[in-house]
Amino acid sequence: MKAETAYAPPVEYAQGWHDIDTSVFRTRRGLDEDIVRAISAQKNEPDWMLQFRLRSLSAFRKKAMPNWGADLSGIDFENLFYYARPQDESVKDWEDVPDSIKRTFDRLGIPEAERKFLAGVGAQYDSEVVYHSLKENLSKQGVIFTDPETAVREHPDLVRKYFGTVIPYLDNKFAALNSAVWSGGSFVYVPKGVRVDIPLQAYFRINSKSFGQFERTLIIADEGSFVHYIEGCTAPVYATESLHSAVVEIIALAGARVRYTTIQNWSNDVYNLVTKRAVAYRDAVVEWVDGNIGAKRTMKYPSVWLMGEGAHGEVLSIAFAGEGQEQDTGAKIVHGASHTSSVVTSKSISKGGGIASYRGLVKVKEGLTDVRSRVVCDALILDERSTSNTYPTMEIESDDVTIEHEARVSRIGEDQLFYLMARGFTEAEASLTIVAGFLDPLVKALPMEYAVELNRLIELEMEGTVG
Amino acid sequence: MIASTEKIDWYREAKDSARSRFASSPWPSATDEEWRRSDVSKLGLDAFIGASGTASVAFSADLSAAAGARLGPASLASLPALREAMAGIGDGGDRFAAWNLAEGEAWILELPAGSSSSAPILVECRLSGRASHPRLSVVAGEGAAAEIVYRVVAGDDIGLANVSLDLFLGADSSLRVFESHESGDDVLWFVDTKARVARDARLLHLVAETSGRFVKSRVDCALEGPGADAVLDGIFHASAGRHLDLRTVQRHLSPRATSRSLYKGALDSGGSSVCQGLIEVAKDASGTDAFLANRNLLLGNGARADSIPTLRIGNNDVRCSHGSTTGRLSEAEIFYLESRGFDRASARELLVLGFFNELFDAAPRVFSDPLIDRLSRLLVGSSNSGASREWAA
Amino acid sequence: MANWLRLAAVADIGDAGSFEAAGAKIAVFRTPEGFRALDDVCSHEYSLLSEGEVWDDRVYCPKHGSAFDLATGAVCGLPATEPVRAWKVKVEGEALWVELP
Numbered sequence: 001m002k003a004e005t006a007y008a009p010p011v012e013y014a015q016g017w018h019d020i021d022t023s024v025f026r027t028r029r030g031l032d033e034d035i036v037r038a039i040s041a042q043k044n045e046p047d048w049m050l051q052f053r054l055r056s057l058s059a060f061r062k063k064a065m066p067n068w069g070a071d072l073s074g075i076d077f078e079n080l081f082y083y084a085r086p087q088d089e090s091v092k093d094w095e096d097v098p099d100s101i102k103r104t105f106d107r108l109g110i111p112e113a114e115r116k117f118l119a120g121v122g123a124q125y126d127s128e129v130v131y132h133s134l135k136e137n138l139s140k141q142g143v144i145f146t147d148p149e150t151a152v153r154e155h156p157d158l159v160r161k162y163f164g165t166v167i168p169y170l171d172n173k174f175a176a177l178n179s180a181v182w183s184g185g186s187f188v189y190v191p192k193g194v195r196v197d198i199p200l201q202a203y204f205r206i207n208s209k210s211f212g213q214f215e216r217t218l219i220i221a222d223e224g225s226f227v228h229y230i231e232g233c234t235a236p237v238y239a240t241e242s243l244h245s246a247v248v249e250i251i252a253l254a255g256a257r258v259r260y261t262t263i264q265n266w267s268n269d270v271y272n273l274v275t276k277r278a279v280a281y282r283d284a285v286v287e288w289v290d291g292n293i294g295a296k297r298t299m300k301y302p303s304v305w306l307m308g309e310g311a312h313g314e315v316l317s318i319a320f321a322g323e324g325q326e327q328d329t330g331a332k333i334v335h336g337a338s339h340t341s342s343v344v345t346s347k348s349i350s351k352g353g354g355i356a357s358y359r360g361l362v363k364v365k366e367g368l369t370d371v372r373s374r375v376v377c378d379a380l381i382l383d384e385r386s387t388s389n390t391y392p393t394m395e396i397e398s399d400d401v402t403i404e405h406e407a408r409v410s411r412i413g414e415d416q417l418f419y420l421m422a423r424g425f426t427e428a429e430a431s432l433t434i435v436a437g438f439l440d441p442l443v444k445a446l447p448m449e450y451a452v453e454l455n456r457l458i459e460l461e462m463e464g465t466v467g
Numbered sequence: 468m469i470a471s472t473e474k475i476d477w478y479r480e481a482k483d484s485a486r487s488r489f490a491s492s493p494w495p496s497a498t499d500e501e502w503r504r505s506d507v508s509k510l511g512l513d514a515f516i517g518a519s520g521t522a523s524v525a526f527s528a529d530l531s532a533a534a535g536a537r538l539g540p541a542s543l544a545s546l547p548a549l550r551e552a553m554a555g556i557g558d559g560g561d562r563f564a565a566w567n568l569a570e571g572e573a574w575i576l577e578l579p580a581g582s583s584s585s586a587p588i589l590v591e592c593r594l595s596g597r598a599s600h601p602r603l604s605v606v607a608g609e610g611a612a613a614e615i616v617y618r619v620v621a622g623d624d625i626g627l628a629n630v631s632l633d634l635f636l637g638a639d640s641s642l643r644v645f646e647s648h649e650s651g652d653d654v655l656w657f658v659d660t661k662a663r664v665a666r667d668a669r670l671l672h673l674v675a676e677t678s679g680r681f682v683k684s685r686v687d688c689a690l691e692g693p694g695a696d697a698v699l700d701g702i703f704h705a706s707a708g709r710h711l712d713l714r715t716v717q718r719h720l721s722p723r724a725t726s727r728s729l730y731k732g733a734l735d736s737g738g739s740s741v742c743q744g745l746i747e748v749a750k751d752a753s754g755t756d757a758f759l760a761n762r763n764l765l766l767g768n769g770a771r772a773d774s775i776p777t778l779r780i781g782n783n784d785v786r787c788s789h790g791s792t793t794g795r796l797s798e799a800e801i802f803y804l805e806s807r808g809f810d811r812a813s814a815r816e817l818l819v820l821g822f823f824n825e826l827f828d829a830a831p832r833v834f835s836d837p838l839i840d841r842l843s844r845l846l847v848g849s850s851n852s853g854a855s856r857e858w859a860a
Numbered sequence: 861m862a863n864w865l866r867l868a869a870v871a872d873i874g875d876a877g878s879f880e881a882a883g884a885k886i887a888v889f890r891t892p893e894g895f896r897a898l899d900d901v902c903s904h905e906y907s908l909l910s911e912g913e914v915w916d917d918r919v920y921c922p923k924h925g926s927a928f929d930l931a932t933g934a935v936c937g938l939p940a941t942e943p944v945r946a947w948k949v950k951v952e953g954e955a956l957w958v959e960l961p
Contacts, residue, residue, distance in 0.1 A: 051915075055913065055915065059913075059925075164937065165927070165936065165937040165938065166937075166938050167938070168920060168924070168925025168926065168927060168937050168938070168939075169920075169925060170912075170913070170920055170921070170922060170923070170924060170925030171924050171925045171939070172924070175925075277938065279938065305938060305939075305941065307941060334939075334941070336941045365941070366768075366769065367768065379780075381780065381782075381783035381785075382783060383783055384750070384753070384782055384783055384784065386783060387779075387780060387781050388778070388780045389777075389778060389779050389780065390776075390777060390778040390789070391775075391777050392775070392776065392777075392791075393773070393774070393775045394772075394773060394774040394775070394791055394793060395771075395773045396763070396765070396771065396772045396773070396774075396793045397769075397770075397771045398768060399736075399765035399766070399767060399768045399769075399770055399795050400768070400795060401765070401793060401794055401795070402792075402793075402794045403791070403792060403793040403794065404790075404791070404792045405774070405776070405789075405790060405791040405792070406788065406789070406790045406791075407776070407778060407788060407789050407790075408786075408787070408788040409778055409780045409785065409786075409787045409788065410783075410785060410786050410787070411783040411784055411785070
């Protein structure tokens with residue numbers, strides 16, 4: 001049983017709100033206008049954001065579920081909690097955390113304090129010291145790195161200019177849901193010409209709910225700036241709610257470069273449905289590095305709209321679909337300007353009956369010159385129970401283009417295995433080595449500690465692959 | 468001839484049920500994934516209902532090189548083979564498939580077991596009237612081998628051609644089929660080709676689509692026995708105003724079968740094409756080796772090429788891959804030829820024919836020569852509008 | 861010389877309506893500042909802006925939420941990247957008129 005603490009709203013609210021029994025919302029499932037108003041009031045939002053949420057709620061109700069992609073029939077919308085709980089509430093007992101998660105913590109060498117935080121047991125991970133010096137450096141450079149609630153209150157002009165312009169509330173059903181009930185996430189603004197040297201992670205901010213259900217992230221990289229943002233972590237996250245629907249919008253102005261890295265390892269009962277999209281203007285570069293290891297169902301297609309000459313978009317995607325999992329991931333690139341280029345590299349592994357699907361789009365609009373795109377999808381199926389699907393689409397409306405797409409699906413080559421085993425590897429070791437080699441180009445793109453953790457994770461997942 | 472098939476219950480029932488299916492189903496709509504990029508609602512299809520008769524199809528063939536081969540309307544004797552060949556495979560038929568079965572008369576080309584031919588079998592199907600629904604079933608008995616050049620030629624009044632081809636390959640047989648669709652620029656073509664390849668049989672199917680205003684084609688091949696091999700190739704040209712939507716399906720139902728599909732097309736400004744390819748590997752089809760590719764050459768700005776190669780793989784002991792490239796002629800290569808005395812138009816023509824060359828290579832001259840002529844005219848026509856783009860007589 | 865076409869009686873137009881003129885579909889919106897008219901078909905994918913949502917001088921396409929400025933047709937938000945045409949309209953008498961190109 002979860003302990004419920006009394007909740008006292010700290011400020012005056014709009015008419016009607018104080019008539020509502022606040023404790024009801026924290027235990028009530030389902031979603032309606034009152035809950036959306038409660039969320040907005042709790043965050044002390046200006047009226048324009050409340051109106052945006054309400055419109056989005058109405059859009060969420062009107063929009064249909066996608067008739068393609070992973071199997072989402074298990075989502076029971078009426079039975080979910082949509083109201084983000086305040087940070088200072090203890091969610092569960094360490095006893096309740098599944099053994100499999102505890103074992104993974106052991107294997108990954110996660111420190112004690114961190115384990116409790118990740119499992120939702122501890123109240124917060126005390127990274128105060130690290131955080132403070134980082135915060136000082138950033139503010140000296142004029143970088144804004146905060147949660148979206150604070151951004152709405154303290155930087156309304158910036159937020160209003162960009163929020164919802166890359167992913168509008170009507171984009172799809174899950175973006176509409178996020179737009180109505182978003183809570184937590186990050187807001188990043190990097191001023192002209194500023195290079196942020198250390199990767200930004202929400203993990204660093206105290207009082208941040210790092211693994212919210214409906215995170216909303218907005219990153220604005222002003223002209224000539226550089227930032228690398230990292231979301232999530234490789235350690236398994238034991239989620240309290242099963243529907244996670246995040247929205248990430250990135251605006252890379254002229255000459256800016258943004259890299260956004262995600263390693264997702266949600267527990268195996270989670271539906272992870274994310275809309276991520278970037279706009280790259282003249283000479284800008286956006287790189288998505290997307291690792292999907294966990295979750296029961298993932299639908300995520302990081303996208304880049306190349307809207308200025310000289311822009312470049314890149315997506316590196318790793319998906320691991322194990323037993324009971326469906327990873328439906330990919331990339332979407334729209335070339336809307338001449339002299340643009342894009343590269344998509346997707347590597348997937350399916351085992352134990354898992355289903356890994358690549359779904360992608362490369363679109364080149366009319367009347368453009370000098371457009372290049374290359375998409376390579378490699379899939380490994382480790383056993384006969386598993387499945388791999390590839391659904392790419394190319395829509396080419398200009399002729400001065402070079403568009404290439406390749407996809408390969410296979411198992412681990414017998415000859416490769418034989419070669420390694422002849423040199424003393426066991427079959428398990430050989431398989432692991434080959435899989436590690438398969439993923440290597442993408443793992444190289446990760447910051448070191450992630451690369452190390454990811455490799456350990458893959459090792460763990462591969463156990464039991466060979467009988 | 469017609470009377471004898473009417474007497475055969477199952478065939479008549481099949482036609483009757485096709486008629487009622489046609490009457491009760493709508494035209495495919497743009498919400499249907501396979502038709503999404505080729506909206507038929509503005510083609511005025513209703514005007515063609517009831518516009519055809521059995522007299523609209525005339526088959527002829529030169530079987531002199533093929534000992535024992537028989538071509539004729541489906542008769543009592545040939546029906547078992549026909550029934551075998553027409554057994555449903557792949558997707559349930561859409562309205563066009565029902566229409567063809569209802570209106571058309573099935574002709575069958577039988578190649579007896581163990582037979583072979585010393586030269587290509589030339590089959591011609593002439594269509595007349597407003598709308599025509601030719602249906603040919605080619606049945607190759609065990610161990611039979613043949614090369615077939617199949618021309619479907621539309622008369623001047625034809626507005627719609629709804630073509631159906633069944634290829635049934637018995638164990639160990641080999642069929643090389645080279646198909647072309649010839650008509651004026653205003654014709655609507657709907658093409659449905661189904662193939663079933665038994666163990667150790669080999670199929671090569673090459674189709675050339677260079678006519679008409681609108682072409683919607685599906686080539687669906689089921690590999691049903693170990694050692695089966697299929698090659699599904701296509702050549703197309705999308706001149707201004709022409710839209711082609713070409714789909715191939717490589718259906719691996721059996722272990723240890725191989726397949727390959729390569730569709731190459733050239734598009735002028737104002738032309739548009741969609742190449743949808745699917746490789747589907749069933750759960751127990753281990754040892755599958757399948758490849759799918761689409762290569763599009765854009766000859767002018769304002770062409771639109773969509774490429775949708777899909778893999779659905781349910782078994783891990785496989786090698787499956789697909790590729791797609793879209794681009795222009797290389798300026799360096801054009802310059803090279805120009806520096807050797809070719810004018811620009813001829814240089815381009817040579818390079819485009821070179822692009823298609825690997826597909827012509829496999830075909831007999833009686834098929835590739837007229838096709839090369841046709842493509843040359845189209846290419847000249849595109850850089851010099853007004854030149855005749857008619858097929859050689 | 862401007863060429864005007866009568867679209868409909870003002871009383872017959874609700875918050876938004878769809879009309880045909882000069883072979884084009886036109887979406888008409890009733891706003892506090894007067895009537896606005898844009899191409900009805902979204903520049904992103906086939907969808908009708910007249911069935912969209914109007915907020916603060918913009919219309920949001922119902923299919924994927926592309927935003928267009930009601931006065932100029934300029935595109936204000938993805939996924940659309942191209943503007944739609946804005947049509948000049950006027951109220952004369954009891955009817956709304958559109959200026960043809």
